[in-house]
Amino acid sequence: MMSVNNLTSFLAIDLGASSGRAILGTVENNRLELQEISRFPNPIIEVNGRLYWDLLHLYQQIIGALQEVKSQKVPVASIGIDTWGVDFVCFGADGEPLRMPYSYRDPRTFGAPDRFFTKMSKEELYRKTGIQIMNFNTLFQLDTLLSDRSSIYPAIDKILFMPDALSYLLTGEMVTEYTIASTSQMLNPSTKQFDESLLQLLQLDQSNFGKQLLPGEKIGNISPSVQRLTGLQELSVIAVAGHDTASAVLATPAKDEHFAYLSSGTWSLMGIESEQPVINDDTFALNFTNEGGVDGSIRLLKNICGMWLIEQCKKEWEEEQPVSYPDIVAAAEQAAPFQIFINPDSPCFAAPGSMVTAIQTYCKATEQRIPQTMGEIARCIYESLAFRYRQVLANLQKLATFPINTLHIIGGGAQNKLLNSFTASAIGKPVIAGPSEATAMGNILLQAKAAGIVQSKQEMRQIVRNSLELDTFEPTESTLWDSHYEDYLHVYKEI
DSSP states (O other): OOOOOSSOEEEEEEEOSSEEEEEEEEEETTEEEEEEEEEEEOOOEEETTEEEOOHHHHHHHHHHHHHHHHHHTOOEEEEEEEBOSSOEEEEOTTSOBSSOOBOTTOGGGTTHHHHHTTTSOHHHHHHHHOOOOOTTSHHHHHHHHHHTTOTTGGGOOEEEEHHHHHHHHHHSOOEEEHHHHTTSSOEETTTTEEOHHHHHHTTOOGGGSOEEEOTTEEEEEOOHHHHHHHOOOSOEEEEOOOBHHHHHHHTOOOSSSOEEEEEESSEEEEEEEESSOOOSHHHHHHTOEEEEOTTSOEEEEEEEEOTHHHHHHHHHHTTTSOOOHHHHHHHHHHSOSSSOOOOTTOGGGSSOSOHHHHHHHHHHHTTOOOOOSHHHHHHHHHHHHHHHHHHHHHHHHHHOSSOOOEEEEESGGGGOHHHHHHHHHHHTSOEEEOOTTHHHHHHHHHHHHHTTSOOOHHHHHHHHHHHSOOEEEOOSOHHHHHHHHHHHHHHHHHO
């Protein structure tokens, strides 16, 4: 990446479900220049069978990034934080966190939706929120705490989503940013406010949340203690699109509206932009979600299991010898094509003790050949993801009011040329890959908008296009992929 010059810069803290990064950005001559300050792990911590995030570790990494910025003597106007969705921190009346936040992968919410549906039907819940039913949604996490008679529940004063909680640690200001709140399954997508009937079922009310802000609004300045720790003064903290996917979609380098996006990382999120919520019998049956965008738009999308499958297998393979992601791709390229498939979204892959064993067990249960080598397993994952993308894109086209001509792949997964090529052939449409740092770019561009440097979404996307070379993948083997799609669908329906 290019180095940042002496112009005023913006610091993006982009936290994913496995790692985080701090990236400086400067907008000059309609281009965005980036400099990576740090990368760090964001491990899930297991304690007595419960899975947590280490809030203070993340805070310390942010402080470290700010200290590095100070040491480089880079003028920084503001900082913005984005994270994955749904997870939250509970605070007491004294402003202290009551417990380290649970990870959405914690098994305590398995079966939680069915329990909640005894209070409100699935259909009514979807009509109210337009959010995909997933066991780890904030609504179900909170209902589980209530049902389990959690010791902290009666003491909850404020509930802050992860980016808002970290911004609070920097500023002392408690807010609720709109896009991250929209992932909770508690927000009405039309009014953009929490649904009172849902809060009542959780024995909560509006006072249990911070003041709601829209992307681009200022939260506050860093606190005196943060100033002392970092040596920085009067640094603004901006409420960017707190949900990382919302920030990434903002940085999609599309030239027109006839596109779908695939935010590819630990999770894959495929969707389109819509001016209004799309909540009907079809979206309910297909379990599509309506989440908030940065400009009042709705991100109509589907969550798909993404690089989680590869990430978990990689950890196991590394127990025997060092393995890089290029090693995995190279092994997949050498493996025989179209031999075995899985449903990437099968519950058995959510949090298995061994991902390799889970895939082998799935293949045995579906009467397929059991993969043994790294290449066979990786090829199975990549081909199955490409077919899953085809499946979801076909459903999106049924819901869209415009033809989808192109798929933009953004995020870390955009660097996987093999999967991008597979996807183009599977969907029969061009795939445009990049930027890999879409989330950080969207985060920075919103800070630039707050500073008055850029104005519209179209201007921001033009800046992204000006700032990097994009890779285009044309479908080359669509007929071959078409011939195996039914094989995938057969296996998909089995489990």
